[in-house]
Amino acid sequence: MGVADNPMRLRMEEAARIVGLNYIANLVSDYEGKIVGCFVGDVVQAHRGGCKLSREINAVSLPRRADIVLIDSHPADRDFWQSAKGFYSGTMAVRDGGSLIVVAPNPEGIADNHPNVLEIGYRPHAEIVRMVEAGEIEDVVGAAVLADVAQIVDRTDCIMVSPGVTREESERLGFRFAATASDALKLAFGKQGERATVAVLRHGGHILPLIA
Incomplete structure (x- = not known):
């Protein structure tokens, strides 16, 4: 980005x-x-x-990458296919090993037009590339999204807060699940420590976080 x-x-x-x-x-x-x-x-x-x-x-200028980033995906919040933009933006603001919380309604679930996203679920980036090259995945566009998300999950503690995504679906994609933003912050502080720095970002589907 x-x-x-x-x-x-x-x-x-x-x-x-x-x-x-x-x-x-x-x-x-x-x-x-x-x-x-x-x-x-x-x-x-x-x-x-x-x-x-x-x-x-x-x-959006930030002085440094935060230990915890809480971000929404607005206006891209129809389904996970769109709200993944919150993860793309958020990963630019969180430090490696930090916690990234994305809050999105996702009323249409994961991605009805790309069912393989949930069928394949989280896999290491290299494995997704191998599967595409071997012809094991027909929907390469869906695979591209999974590959991008895998790179984020591999270096970040990702937490999904969404009434439109179940715990099982969230965990299948490699995310921890939380029912509310407050619960997600408790999970994040539990991992990062009580003195962890926090950045709260809005309009995650549109903004471009930049480290000053």
Whole structure:
């Protein structure tokens, strides 16, 4: 997150040049969903311009990574497929070995359109890659999400707070389960110690935490 010229983006832009894409139109919104900018033009230049404004609008500066991060996933909170953005944002604010608590309603559960996410569940990143390469997973998009989440789970104590996700489902994905944010904080302090530092972040589906 936060890297405009990441490898995937560069490959997309290369493909766009090959097929002759002449221009793009990108809208930039704030955490309330309001349009704050429109960038039209060259495939690369317009995108980078939008990225710059988005960073200015949505970046949140933190002095250091916290021992415990409590974050929501708003506005991406329909299901886990969307609310995983809270984990992606939160992992940028929590230290390795710290506790990451994501609070999200997930009224539609895990991911109805990607059933393999729950079927496969948590597995080490390397194993998911092996399964994809061996053709054991048909839904490679779902596998990509699992691979990303696995990297977070492997270095962070992840706790899920969600009325739309059961304890069994949460644990199958590699997360600890808590019924409330208060319960989740008790679990986190139990692991990190009573003097642990805490960062509380809102709009986790939109923000970009940056360490100063």
